[in-house]
Amino acid sequence: MVSANQEFNYNSKIEGEVIVSKASAVVNWIRTHSMWPMPMGLACCAIELMAAGASRFDISRFGMEVMRFSPRQSDVMIVAGTVTYKMAPAVRRIYDQMADPKWVVAMGACASSGGMYRSYAVLQGVDQILPVDVYISGCPPRPEALLDAMMKLQDKVRKEPAVGNLLRT
Amino acid sequence: MAIADLLPEVSARFPEITERESLDWLAINVPASILVAVMTYLRDEQGFDLLTDISGVDWDKDTPRFSSVYHLLSTGKHTYLRVVTDCEGDDESPRVPSLVSVWPAANWHEREAFDMFGIRFEGHPDLRRILMWDDYPYFPLRKEFPLAGIETELPDPEVAEETGVGVKAAPMAGGPFVAPQESHMSRREPRARDESWNEGREKPQHQ
Numbered sequence: 001m002v003s004a005n006q007e008f009n010y011n012s013k014i015e016g017e018v019i020v021s022k023a024s025a026v027v028n029w030i031r032t033h034s035m036w037p038m039p040m041g042l043a044c045c046a047i048e049l050m051a052a053g054a055s056r057f058d059i060s061r062f063g064m065e066v067m068r069f070s071p072r073q074s075d076v077m078i079v080a081g082t083v084t085y086k087m088a089p090a091v092r093r094i095y096d097q098m099a100d101p102k103w104v105v106a107m108g109a110c111a112s113s114g115g116m117y118r119s120y121a122v123l124q125g126v127d128q129i130l131p132v133d134v135y136i137s138g139c140p141p142r143p144e145a146l147l148d149a150m151m152k153l154q155d156k157v158r159k160e161p162a163v164g165n166l167l168r169t
Numbered sequence: 170m171a172i173a174d175l176l177p178e179v180s181a182r183f184p185e186i187t188e189r190e191s192l193d194w195l196a197i198n199v200p201a202s203i204l205v206a207v208m209t210y211l212r213d214e215q216g217f218d219l220l221t222d223i224s225g226v227d228w229d230k231d232t233p234r235f236s237s238v239y240h241l242l243s244t245g246k247h248t249y250l251r252v253v254t255d256c257e258g259d260d261e262s263p264r265v266p267s268l269v270s271v272w273p274a275a276n277w278h279e280r281e282a283f284d285m286f287g288i289r290f291e292g293h294p295d296l297r298r299i300l301m302w303d304d305y306p307y308f309p310l311r312k313e314f315p316l317a318g319i320e321t322e323l324p325d326p327e328v329a330e331e332t333g334v335g336v337k338a339a340p341m342a343g344g345p346f347v348a349p350q351e352s353h354m355s356r357r358e359p360r361a362r363d364e365s366w367n368e369g370r371e372k373p374q375h376q
Binding site for chain 1: 302307309314317323324325327328331334337338339340
C-alpha cells in the first residue's frame, strides 16, 4: 500500500533536531565548503587567480575566497605560475608548513609541465616536488577554468575517507 | 652639442677610443684599462648621467671572447651612447673594471652579467649571482651551455633529499609533455625551429 505521505525531506517536527549521516560525509562536507587557498602566485597565472577572487567570477561562491598568505592556515595550495629551480625549494617548504589535510592545484601550463619554458632554469612540472591533485590547462587559464578545477577538487575531497584520516595517529 | 661632435671630442681626450659600427646610436670601443676614466669623463663632462643597461656578449670563437656593453643616456641631450669594452683575461675568467663607483646602478647589472656570462667585474662591492642561486656551477648564457640545461643539484639539499629531485635538462626533443611536431599546426607545441643541437643531439663542432 502506498503511503499518502510523499515527503521524503528532512522534517524537524517529526525527526527532531537530529540528522543521521556518515561521519565521513559530514567532515568532507565541512572541508569542501571552506577550502582556504594558499595563493602560490609566481607568474601571470596569479593575475587570473586574482580575477577569480574578484567580483565578476567570485570564488567565494564555493567557499574559497579566504586567500591565506600564511601556509599554517590554508588547505589548498594553488601553484599559479612558473616554478623555477631557484624557487622550487621554497615552494616545497611552504607546502611542508601547511597543516593536514592539504591539497595542491597546479594552475596553468608552467606549473603543470614547465609550459613553454623548456630551459635550464625552470622546473618541468611542480608535480616533481608536490603531490598535485588537480591540473589546469591554459596559458594562463581563464578564471572559469580555475573555478572548474576547484569544483573538481571538491568532488575529490567528498570521496576521500575523512574519518580514517582523523583517527590516524 | 650634437651627437656628431661627440666622437672627435672624446677621441681628442682619449686617443685609444675608436668608433664602432652601429645601426642606431653612436657606439665606441673603449679599452678596459681606461674604462673607468672614460666613463667618469662621459658622465661629468658630456652629460651622460644615466646608465641604462649593461650586458655581455659571448663572441664564441673570437678573441677576446667576451665583451661588456654599456648603454648610456644623457637626460639633458636626449641621446644614447653605446660603449663596448673587450674583456681582459682568459676565456674562462674574463675581467673588466667595475663601474659601481661611477654609477651605483651598475651594481645589479654587473651582477647579472657575471651570473650569465661569468664576467668578473673587478672592484665590484658584492659580486654574487643575482638570477641563479649562489652555488650554481655554470654560466647559462655562454655559447657552450645548452639551452636545456645541465644536470646539477637543487639549491636546497634538504628538499632535494626529501623529494629526490635534481636540476635536469629540460625535454627539448622528447619527453612526456612535448607534443609531436608533425601534426597540424594548431595542435603543435610552439617552440624553437632550430633543433640542430639540443640535449638529444650533440652540438656540431666548428671546423
